[in-house]
Amino acid sequence: MKSIQSYRELQNELKGKEKAYVLLYKKGSEQSDCAFQNLSEVASTANLAVFVADVVSVRDIHPVYGITTVPTLMIFENGELMSTIKGCQDKEFVQSLFTNAIYQAKVKAEGKSPKRVTVYSTPTCTWCNTLKSWLRKNGIPFTDVDVSRDIHAAQELVQRTGQQGVPQTEINGQWVIGFDQKRLKELLEI
Numbered sequence: 001m002k003s004i005q006s007y008r009e010l011q012n013e014l015k016g017k018e019k020a021y022v023l024l025y026k027k028g029s030e031q032s033d034c035a036f037q038n039l040s041e042v043a044s045t046a047n048l049a050v051f052v053a054d055v056v057s058v059r060d061i062h063p064v065y066g067i068t069t070v071p072t073l074m075i076f077e078n079g080e081l082m083s084t085i086k087g088c089q090d091k092e093f094v095q096s097l098f099t100n101a102i103y104q105a106k107v108k109a110e111g112k113s114p115k116r117v118t119v120y121s122t123p124t125c126t127w128c129n130t131l132k133s134w135l136r137k138n139g140i141p142f143t144d145v146d147v148s149r150d151i152h153a154a155q156e157l158v159q160r161t162g163q164q165g166v167p168q169t170e171i172n173g174q175w176v177i178g179f180d181q182k183r184l185k186e187l188l189e190i
Helices: 007-015 030-043 091-109 125-135 150-159 181-188
Strands: 019-025 051-053 072-077 080-086 117-121 143-146 166-171 174-177
Touching: 007 019, 007 051, 007 166, 030 051, 030 080, 080 091, 117 125, 117 150, 125 181, 143 174, 150 174, 174 181
Parallel strands: 019 051, 117 143
Antiparallel strands: 019 072, 072 080, 117 166, 166 174
């Protein structure tokens, strides 16, 4: 994680980087200190371009991008601001954000297309937890939908697949019912 001192320095750092993250924060603010701490802990384990700028001393970045509140995590792709995430996010959220970026880069380098993976599960389902552990072990980022808490998602799942049981996994529009490793490997190109 590198501290940025100006807009010009940020522009130089972004050159040639496919993906970069910039946290604008205000040291001493509870939310900003929380965001800085969580980001620094996760960034130390990831080989990604991560930058921070304290808006108290760096006053020329946030006006350019229209950032009016801090902390704000800005996500850049090829030097262009793609999205912002406001507030203090927990470590798991930041970790999943970075894991997804690493996965996308790896898949792209292999000449494959990244997969959108959604797992429909419940917390007490053993096979659901096994499936999610298997996906993590293989470096596959996924969205987890807890159908025990989201009744609308549960109803939609039954309408789409005709099945009530979990786990169910959607990979780029294709469905896998249960923990079918052979089918998962096929769809994920593992």
